[in-house]
Amino acid sequence: MTESAVGPENTVAATRPKRVRTGCLTCRERHLKCDEGLPDCQNCRKSSRTCKRGVRLNFIDTQVKSPPITPPTQEWDITFQDESREIASEYRGGLGRYAALSQEAEEVPDIKDDALYQFSSGVMNTPTLAPQQLPSLQQSLPAGDMESYQPVSQRRPDNSREQHIHSSNNTDSTFTSQTIPPPPLPNYSNSKQTLTPPSEDRGPLDSPEELLFMQVFVEEVGLWMDSLDPYKHFSRLLPFDSLHEPMLLNAFLACGARHLALVNPAYHEDKALHYYDDATTRLLEALQNPNRNTVTCATTAVILNVYEIMSERPLQRMNHIAGARALIKECRWTAKSSGVGAACFWINVGMELLSCIRFNWQVAWDPDLWGVDMDFSREIDYGREEGWTYRLMYIVAKIANFRSSVPRQAENTQHAEQVRLTNRFNEWNRLKDWIDSWNNNVPRTMQPMGYLQPHQTSSKSAFPEVWLIKRTTIVARLFYHTGMCLLAQTHPLLSTRSPDMHELQQSHAHDLCGIVAHVKDRGVASVAIRSLAIAAESLVSRREQEEVLDIFDRIQKETGWRTGFLHKELKEKWGWNNEEQYQQQQQQNIPAPILPLQNYQFQPTNLPPVPPPLSLKQGPRQGIINPILRSADFSAPTHPYQSHYVAPLHLPPQPHYSQY
Numbered sequence: 001m002t003e004s005a006v007g008p009e010n011t012v013a014a015t016r017p018k019r020v021r022t023g024c025l026t027c028r029e030r031h032l033k034c035d036e037g038l039p040d041c042q043n044c045r046k047s048s049r050t051c052k053r054g055v056r057l058n059f060i061d062t063q064v065k066s067p068p069i070t071p072p073t074q075e076w077d078i079t080f081q082d083e084s085r086e087i088a089s090e091y092r093g094g095l096g097r098y099a100a101l102s103q104e105a106e107e108v109p110d111i112k113d114d115a116l117y118q119f120s121s122g123v124m125n126t127p128t129l130a131p132q133q134l135p136s137l138q139q140s141l142p143a144g145d146m147e148s149y150q151p152v153s154q155r156r157p158d159n160s161r162e163q164h165i166h167s168s169n170n171t172d173s174t175f176t177s178q179t180i181p182p183p184p185l186p187n188y189s190n191s192k193q194t195l196t197p198p199s200e201d202r203g204p205l206d207s208p209e210e211l212l213f214m215q216v217f218v219e220e221v222g223l224w225m226d227s228l229d230p231y232k233h234f235s236r237l238l239p240f241d242s243l244h245e246p247m248l249l250n251a252f253l254a255c256g257a258r259h260l261a262l263v264n265p266a267y268h269e270d271k272a273l274h275y276y277d278d279a280t281t282r283l284l285e286a287l288q289n290p291n292r293n294t295v296t297c298a299t300t301a302v303i304l305n306v307y308e309i310m311s312e313r314p315l316q317r318m319n320h321i322a323g324a325r326a327l328i329k330e331c332r333w334t335a336k337s338s339g340v341g342a343a344c345f346w347i348n349v350g351m352e353l354l355s356c357i358r359f360n361w362q363v364a365w366d367p368d369l370w371g372v373d374m375d376f377s378r379e380i381d382y383g384r385e386e387g388w389t390y391r392l393m394y395i396v397a398k399i400a401n402f403r404s405s406v407p408r409q410a411e412n413t414q415h416a417e418q419v420r421l422t423n424r425f426n427e428w429n430r431l432k433d434w435i436d437s438w439n440n441n442v443p444r445t446m447q448p449m450g451y452l453q454p455h456q457t458s459s460k461s462a463f464p465e466v467w468l469i470k471r472t473t474i475v476a477r478l479f480y481h482t483g484m485c486l487l488a489q490t491h492p493l494l495s496t497r498s499p500d501m502h503e504l505q506q507s508h509a510h511d512l513c514g515i516v517a518h519v520k521d522r523g524v525a526s527v528a529i530r531s532l533a534i535a536a537e538s539l540v541s542r543r544e545q546e547e548v549l550d551i552f553d554r555i556q557k558e559t560g561w562r563t564g565f566l567h568k569e570l571k572e573k574w575g576w577n578n579e580e581q582y583q584q585q586q587q588q589n590i591p592a593p594i595l596p597l598q599n600y601q602f603q604p605t606n607l608p609p610v611p612p613p614l615s616l617k618q619g620p621r622q623g624i625i626n627p628i629l630r631s632a633d634f635s636a637p638t639h640p641y642q643s644h645y646v647a648p649l650h651l652p653p654q655p656h657y658s659q660y
Contacts, residue, residue, distance in 0.1 A: 213256035262560025298327035325632035364629035481512035
């Protein structure tokens with residue numbers, strides 16, 4: 001080569017360092033030329049760095065048999081272009097890792113809009129769900145609970161309403177609207193416009209409205225839903241799962257919006273109904289898909305059931321109460337289940353138990369089929385008091401069934417009546433011994449940490465201050481005192497006015513009222529309301545009665561639970577209808593009259609008469625199995641979701657049974 005052949009451009013090209021492809025990753029990060037020395041290059045040896053080896057990119061022959069499904073739209077289109085071989089060719093040996101490309105292009109199936117779920121077109125609209133057909137339910141409910149109810153489809157949101165402003169006085173919650181811009185005016189012309197497609201795994205909530213409603217659910221509604229769950233699924237785990245499950249997400253948002261409407265008049269129920277209808281629509285669609293996720297469907301139904309309980313007239317919203325129970329049974333969740341199955345089972349059973357105590361019904365799901373371990377000699381792990389709470393709920397359910405089966409009329413013969421009373425007396429003693437044994441065997445952490453008499457406190461309360469620490473302990477104690485009050489009311493041989501039963505009921509009623517009067521945990525409100533109503537029936541002091549009504553008002557103000565109907569019921573039982581007599585007592589400073597106690601002595605041959613049946617005007621028909629959940633099983637002829645349900649092809653695996 002002559003000198004003239006070497007030009008300036010060729011000289012620069014000859015002196016430019018050749019780029020290497022197999023250098024160490026350390027030099028690549030430092031943007032230095034690597035000499036590719038082994039085991040360590042020269043640059044890493046000089047700088048005492050770790051010489052990292054390997055190829056940053058891995059080229060694997062991936063053959064996609066079925067391309068991902070994307071939601072169709074008229075505004076944009078998506079195509080997939082594979083450039084992996086072109087990129088791999090830039091690296092030494094990269095292209096060799098790919099197999100030979102087939103010349104025949106694989107046909108991509110034409111996926112229709114309804115290929116994912118084959119549903120009828122009518123289900124896509126917002127459903128108008130009629131209440132489940134219950135046998136003679138109208139005859140078993142009080143007149144106040146059977147008021148007219150306007151269907152969801154007939155409600156029209158008012159777009160002219162002013163923007164919502166969150167001005168709740170609840171200082172315990174962290175959510176606030178001061179940093180959240182006001183949401184836009186509601187627009188419900190398209191029910192799908194704010195929903196995430198089922199196949200999309202969305203990131204964090206980026207809508208101020210959705211974020212507010214989810215915060216309200218986690219900090220208020222999920223608080224009491226997790227009162228029996230040590231892992232706090234509803235407030236800590238399931239909200240993250242809802243980010244890729246729109247059906248679950250809208251159920252959460254419906255409950256959060258509903259609670260906000262209960263505690264703050266600035267918010268209206270139209271938002272809650274919007275999310276509730278969307279979640280219901282998606283649930284009904286999923287129930288028609290045999291390949292559905294049964295766990296997600298059951299969990300969503302449980303949350304929608306909670307929304308219905310929070311409604312103004314829960315007995316008029318029975319769309320998911322029986323459905324949630326049927327889906328729980330379909331998933332084979334029992335007291336022996338773990339995880340989300342246990343959480344859904346116990347919140348569902350707990351809500352039914354409170355309803356049965358309220359209406360004096362028998363529990364539809366036989367407690368003997370729950371699978372609760374009632375061997376008190378078997379120790380439960382320290383700090384897992386929930387297991388003892390489950391045992392007590394089983395006992396209280398048996399007491400509720402015993403109470404609802406009180407005979408309404410005497411037997412035909414004296415001998416038959418004697419046999420029946422003897423059997424019920426033995427059953428009463430068995431339940432009493434059972435609940436006493438539970439109280440004697442519970443760990444120390446489930447007993448009061450402090451107990452002060454009313455004169456020892458500065459709260460001016462008429463009830464003792466009972467201090468319990470853990471939430472599940474508070475719930476357990478409320479159920480315990482409720483069960484004892486029910487036993488005092490249902491003794492087959494002794495009247496409630498007898499000295500023993502009167503003392504038993506008064507003692508537990510005052511302790512129960514003392515717990516509710518001084519508790520600051522809003523997570524126990526649902527159990528506290530029903531327990532307090534049972535205990536308050538036996539109070540005879542006007543001061544105590546007035547304080548109970550004040551406690552109900554406080555609970556309603558803090559949690560949104562409606563307690564106005566309890567005011568009317570308790571006043572009737574206390575005899576407050578005669579206000580003139582009360583005014584005379586107040587002027588004379590005479591306490592409310594106490595009914596005289598009967599000196600009753602039990603003689604086997606001289607049994608007391610059977611009490612007369614209660615009037616149907618005072619409450620629902622008693623002594624029947626819970627009519628709402630009596631047919632809550634997909635094997636029943638009139639099962640829930642009858643026009644939408646399709647049996648699943650795959651059920652979740654049998655839950656692993658362990659000791660709580």
